[in-house]
Amino acid sequence: MSASTASLYSKESLYSLLANSSEIRLLYLMPLAYSQTITCVTEHWKLCEKPQYEALSYEWGAKDTKQILFNGRPYDIRGNLYHALFNLRNATTARVLWIDALCINQTDLRERSHQVAQMGRIYSDATCVVVWLGLPDEACLKALDMLQSKEEYSARKNFELDFTKILPLLRKRDIAMERNQNMALELLIALSRRSYWTRLWIVQELCLARRLHVQCGKYSFSWDRLKDLVMLKLAQGSEAAIRPLHYSRMASFCRKCPQFHPNSNFRTPLYLICWFYGDGNCENVLDRVFGLASLAHDCCQKAVPIDYNSTIDDVFARLVGHSRTHNSWYWEPINVRLLERRIKGRNYQQSQPRLWSFFGR
Ligand SMILES: [Zn+2]
Numbered sequence: 001m002s003a004s005t006a007s008l009y010s011k012e013s014l015y016s017l018l019a020n021s022s023e024i025r026l027l028y029l030m031p032l033a034y035s036q037t038i039t040c041v042t043e044h045w046k047l048c049e050k051p052q053y054e055a056l057s058y059e060w061g062a063k064d065t066k067q068i069l070f071n072g073r074p075y076d077i078r079g080n081l082y083h084a085l086f087n088l089r090n091a092t093t094a095r096v097l098w099i100d101a102l103c104i105n106q107t108d109l110r111e112r113s114h115q116v117a118q119m120g121r122i123y124s125d126a127t128c129v130v131v132w133l134g135l136p137d138e139a140c141l142k143a144l145d146m147l148q149s150k151e152e153y154s155a156r157k158n159f160e161l162d163f164t165k166i167l168p169l170l171r172k173r174d175i176a177m178e179r180n181q182n183m184a185l186e187l188l189i190a191l192s193r194r195s196y197w198t199r200l201w202i203v204q205e206l207c208l209a210r211r212l213h214v215q216c217g218k219y220s221f222s223w224d225r226l227k228d229l230v231m232l233k234l235a236q237g238s239e240a241a242i243r244p245l246h247y248s249r250m251a252s253f254c255r256k257c258p259q260f261h262p263n264s265n266f267r268t269p270l271y272l273i274c275w276f277y278g279d280g281n282c283e284n285v286l287d288r289v290f291g292l293a294s295l296a297h298d299c300c301q302k303a304v305p306i307d308y309n310s311t312i313d314d315v316f317a318r319l320v321g322h323s324r325t326h327n328s329w330y331w332e333p334i335n336v337r338l339l340e341r342r343i344k345g346r347n348y349q350q351s352q353p354r355l356w357s358f359f360g361r
Contacts, residue, residue: 014071015042015105021114022046024122025103026053029085029095038068038085042103047118047125053096055126057205058084059196060101061134070102077101084132087218097130098122117306120204120294129209131202131223133194133216143187144219185233185241191216191226192248200280200291203273206253207260207295227254252276260295270300271323271339278343285312288343289319299325312344 018025023044030039045051061080068075068082077085081101088095104115123129136144196202206212212223230251234242245251256276260268273295278288290306303322304315320336 014073014075015108016044018044018111018115021118022048024098024115024118026051027097027099027102029089029097031090031092031094033092034094035069038082038089040068040070040085040102042071047121050125051096052127053098054128054130055098055123055205055209056084056088056130056132057123057202057209058099058132059134059199061195080132080134083135083217084215087215088130088132098126119201120208123205124208124210126209128211128213129205131196131206131212131214133191133196133214136217136219137190140187140190140216143183143190144216181236184229185237185245188226188230188233188250189244189248192245192250194250197249197253198281200277200282200287202253203260203277203280203292204294207257212257230254249277267297268295269323269326270296270304271319271326274319274343275339278339279345284308285344286310286315288312289315297326316340316343 015025023046025042026045028041028043030041059080060078062078064079065076066079066082068077068085070077078101081099088097100115100119105111214221214223214226230245231254234246234251237245260273270289270293273292274289277292280288280291282288282291286308289304289312290308293301293304293306300319300322304318320339
């Protein structure tokens, strides 16, 4: 970051206007060596210029605020994002990120609309999507230490592939390993209970990502590592022990993300994506359909156009009307009612285990 660029931001406005809807802002998270205070500046880029950046997938979380230095000024951000920046900061080089709360001028509604419409592209063009799960609690810390050392070990010795094969054997022989096994299961269950997983918008953020990395406090590990552990635990554990993990949204993402990627062999009908994830938390109930549309079949996107002037009843009627054209046994009246309750209702936790068991693993 040159001195002249930095000086651009010490003027009146925190943001300079984006030239048009094809431009985005990228955030330069300055390294620890630059300043102890968390310091960020934004720069404009066109997506067609193929900038290299990582996109953050996180939840806004509680409204407690902490101060950073943003575009040359003290600026309050929510606690969860503050902790993410604190832990993502490099030692000596700036880290280039796209983060909705800072890269979009949230007070400019026009800009917000066109930037939100681009989010699918922003997440699919990112070199990596970083899943921020928040700070670890006491229960997670010990197990994360264990997982972290395995991760480093596998990175050094390319151990990961064999790991899944030999682990069941090791488990039989080695009591210490069994203790580790239980610890790993407890960790996965604790991670799966994080409220991050209940957000609706993470569905597209996770499914569109070219590469995914998970960060929990200072600990980071690859998505594949998490996925392998989840699948291994689900295959190994007793039914009662794995039940909380089995029915978790985290495990569902581990199973289904590749299937919902637009470049996978078949695009999924929208009603099916809504069936799995339409009960996610979002501020506008319409997002339970619109927030998933970018992952769906083209015919569904045309039949259920994104229009925030619609009512949820209209959108649901359009979704059902169109979905009947996809021949499927799902269109029993009882399933239509269940889908309706899933999208329109708020009480999703109550109905989740029964519905999800319906689909098996
Ligand atoms: Zn369709």
